[in-house]
Amino acid sequence: MALDGIRMPDGCYADGTWELKMHVTDLNRDVSLRVTGEIHIGGVMLKLVEKLDVKKDWSDHALWWEKKKTWLLKTHWTLDKYGIQADARLLFTPQHKLLRLQLPNMKHMRVKVNFSDRVFKAVSDICKTFNIRHPEELSLLLKPRDPKKKKKKLEEAEEETLELDGPLLTPGSGSIYSSPGLYSKTMTPTYDSRDGSPLSPTTAWFGDSPLSEGNPSILAVSQPISSPDIVVKLYKSQTLLDKAKINQGWLDSSRSLMEQDVKENEVLLLRFKYHSFFDLNPKYDAIRVNQLYEQAKWAILLEEIECTEEEMMMFAALQYHINKLSIMSSDNHMNNSEKEVDEVDAALSDLEITLEGGKTSNALGDITSIPELADYVKVFKPKKLTLKGYKQYWCTFKDITISCYKTREEAHGTPAHQMNLRGCEVTPDVNISGQKFNIKLLIPVADGMNEIWLRCDMEKQYAQWMAACRLASKGKTMADSSYNLEVQNILSFLKMQHLNPDPQIIEPITTDINPECLVSPRYLKKYRNKQPGFVRDLISARILEAHQNVAQMSLIEAKMRFIQAWQSLPEFGITHFLAKFQGGKRDELIGITYNRLIRMDAGTGDAIKTWRFSNMKQWNVNWEIKMVTVEFADEPSLSFICAEVDCKVVHEFIGGYIFLSTRAKDQNESLDEEMFYKLTSGWI
Numbered sequence: 001m002a003l004d005g006i007r008m009p010d011g012c013y014a015d016g017t018w019e020l021k022m023h024v025t026d027l028n029r030d031v032s033l034r035v036t037g038e039i040h041i042g043g044v045m046l047k048l049v050e051k052l053d054v055k056k057d058w059s060d061h062a063l064w065w066e067k068k069k070t071w072l073l074k075t076h077w078t079l080d081k082y083g084i085q086a087d088a089r090l091l092f093t094p095q096h097k098l099l100r101l102q103l104p105n106m107k108h109m110r111v112k113v114n115f116s117d118r119v120f121k122a123v124s125d126i127c128k129t130f131n132i133r134h135p136e137e138l139s140l141l142l143k144p145r146d147p148k149k150k151k152k153k154l155e156e157a158e159e160e161t162l163e164l165d166g167p168l169l170t171p172g173s174g175s176i177y178s179s180p181g182l183y184s185k186t187m188t189p190t191y192d193s194r195d196g197s198p199l200s201p202t203t204a205w206f207g208d209s210p211l212s213e214g215n216p217s218i219l220a221v222s223q224p225i226s227s228p229d230i231v232v233k234l235y236k237s238q239t240l241l242d243k244a245k246i247n248q249g250w251l252d253s254s255r256s257l258m259e260q261d262v263k264e265n266e267v268l269l270l271r272f273k274y275h276s277f278f279d280l281n282p283k284y285d286a287i288r289v290n291q292l293y294e295q296a297k298w299a300i301l302l303e304e305i306e307c308t309e310e311e312m313m314m315f316a317a318l319q320y321h322i323n324k325l326s327i328m329s330s331d332n333h334m335n336n337s338e339k340e341v342d343e344v345d346a347a348l349s350d351l352e353i354t355l356e357g358g359k360t361s362n363a364l365g366d367i368t369s370i371p372e373l374a375d376y377v378k379v380f381k382p383k384k385l386t387l388k389g390y391k392q393y394w395c396t397f398k399d400i401t402i403s404c405y406k407t408r409e410e411a412h413g414t415p416a417h418q419m420n421l422r423g424c425e426v427t428p429d430v431n432i433s434g435q436k437f438n439i440k441l442l443i444p445v446a447d448g449m450n451e452i453w454l455r456c457d458m459e460k461q462y463a464q465w466m467a468a469c470r471l472a473s474k475g476k477t478m479a480d481s482s483y484n485l486e487v488q489n490i491l492s493f494l495k496m497q498h499l500n501p502d503p504q505i506i507e508p509i510t511t512d513i514n515p516e517c518l519v520s521p522r523y524l525k526k527y528r529n530k531q532p533g534f535v536r537d538l539i540s541a542r543i544l545e546a547h548q549n550v551a552q553m554s555l556i557e558a559k560m561r562f563i564q565a566w567q568s569l570p571e572f573g574i575t576h577f578l579a580k581f582q583g584g585k586r587d588e589l590i591g592i593t594y595n596r597l598i599r600m601d602a603g604t605g606d607a608i609k610t611w612r613f614s615n616m617k618q619w620n621v622n623w624e625i626k627m628v629t630v631e632f633a634d635e636p637s638l639s640f641i642c643a644e645v646d647c648k649v650v651h652e653f654i655g656g657y658i659f660l661s662t663r664a665k666d667q668n669e670s671l672d673e674e675m676f677y678k679l680t681s682g683w684i
Contacts, residue, residue, distance in 0.1 A: 018086040022048060025093040037080035041072045048092060062116060064091040069259050071116045097264040104271060104295035113257065120253040120676060126270065130219060132288045136660065136671055139273040142249035219287045222294060224323040228516030235302055235521050240589060240605050243304070244576040248645040253652060254681035271295060275573030276594040276660045282556045293559040296566035303520050305571045310432055310497045316518035317546035318562045325555040371478040373397035373464055378455035379404055390455050397465065400472035419443055419452060421472035423615070425607045427570045428466060432497045437462035439469055442607050449609055463490040474595065475614060493568050496549045515539040574598065577650050582639040590640055592653045597630065597638065611638055613658065621651050655679035
């Protein structure tokens with residue numbers, strides 16, 4: 001009698017072999033193989049396929065270890081090296097599986113994604129398919145669950161209402177870009193710089209991508225919101241704590257989808273995660289610009305970011321203008337053909353979004369002297385139990401310091417007040433119709449932040465001082481090449497909010513405005529005591545009035561202006577997380593932006609203390625107690641414990657922004673993925 005068939009009490013056979021249990025997902029079939037610990041993974045898959053005896057392309061299949069949540073991708077490793085024994089159960093399953101991605105424009109597309117790739121790589125492949133450059137700015141977010149909706153049927157019905165399944169896409173199947181995120185001065189323009197439409201036929205636009213078989217307008221062209229019901233269904237009044245809970249859902253970029261329990265056909269949100277948009281160029285980025293515009297539009301409509309009523313009407317006017325031009329460009333993308341391309345390019349060059357670490361095309365000017373500001377400015381320093389208002393001072397702005405004198409004649413003496421603005425928080429408080437141009441400064445001191453308010457008399461003065469304050473907060477002076485561009489951007493932002501002095505040129509109110517789709521529900525509720533028709537006409541009139549300031553813009557220029565105005569809002573780019581700070585007694589918020597960390601009051605959102613990345617030496621994570629510690633060059637270290645969120649998510653935001661700050665326009669090479677993982681994963 002042969003010994004190899006005798007099974008021992010431990011489950012192994014007398015010849016040293018044992019049974020490895022596997023489940024083949026495609027066939028829904030369980031299979032057992034006699035193996036030893038010395039057989040390598042490639043050999044296991046080969047024996048499995050031979051035993052199945054099914055003619056099929058198995059090249060995309062791999063083994064997944066359910067218990068350990070691990071892909072067995074190192075096919076030269078043995079079972080012993082992986083630690084796999086007889087009690088293990090493996091899945092033999094395709095690596096590419098279907099996902100339903102909700103794009104920033106709220107439309108859904110079915111995409112085949114590699115569930116064994118790290119999320120960073122998977123997103124890069126998705127963006128390559130969609131022709132979105134700089135995929136490092138995007139990531140995947142779990143769909144937030146509404147705790148108030150307990151019935152699944154309601155959620156399914158809502159999803160069907162909003163669903164628009166696109167063609168089936170497989171990342172990596174072909175694209176006009178060999179590698180997303182590249183920058184080359186010899187790149188051929190792919191899109192018309194006026195309206196963002198493709199310069200070449202659709203097949204050339206998308207290469208061999210399956211998108212060429214579908215309708216590319218879902219990605220590059222903004223589609224008007226079809227019904228106010230969509231906004232109402234999506235709208236949820238959010239507190240800062242609600243926003244913090246949503247941010248818990250960002251997937252770990254250094255692990256695969258399968259490792260994070262993402263299921264086939266699950267809905268994930270593709271979003272711009274890092275609010276640092278590099279080299280945004282309409283000639284190459286029509287899809288990227290449009291999806292950025294869509295993400296900004298929905299953030300405004302759903303009140304994920306605060307704005308004033310005047311700003312809301314400006315955003316509504318831009319949205320109305322973009323909707324009109326999008327419909328026209330769908331019929332004939334040459335609707336603005338009377339404009340010379342070089343004129344449009346010149347106008348768009350003024351719209352370049354200046355980012356930390358980015359370079360501007362402006363001339364450096366005279367670098368031998370640093371410009372200064374000197375003017376009468378009203379200053380207010382709020383104190384408890386005081387009713388004192390603004391007091392006028394002669395103020396000088398030199399380097400990054402504001403000095404306040406009682407009179408102009410005393411400017412050569414000792415100032416009454418002096419403020420160093422490095423690391424301060426700068427917040428606008430503007431009302432165009434009320435001629436209010438205020439700048440709120442929160443200046444770091446040893447025990448927190450000092451609050452100072454500046455009041456300017458005119459728009460030009462406000463733009464100059466606001467631009468100088470923003471630069472000074474980053475440690476830059478007015479000699480920086482971005483100063484004049486920042487002044488012009490602020491003036492342009494204010495101009496778009498002006499009321500039209502000549503109401504006779506306003507076009508008649510038509511039914512195509514649909515104000516319920518252009519402004520957030522909160523502004524509609526403001527007039528809830530009025531007749532519905534009156535409210536509609538009133539808001540429509542205000543939108544048309546604001547539209548006169550943007551009516552001459554081209555389609556792509558209007559989208560760029562919308563994005564730029566979004567970036568100008570005080571709350572732009574702050575990602576909130578619930579945290580408990582060392583020495584603190586209650587939960588607070590940690591806000592992370594592209595250049596700083598902010599300790600915030602969880603109830604009001606007021607900044608308590610700010611720390612700049614430029615002053616950071618290093619940061620560490622204690623994974624056991626979920627504590628993040630950040631060390632700075634010339635101030636005490638910061639320590640906080642992440643509450644309700646994996647500290648890996650917070651750690652990745654900090655490391656991700658540090659990684660993005662290393663990008664340069666003149667680098668003509670692919671992304672350094674390993675550097676990203678080194679800065680964000682924590683354990684590599």
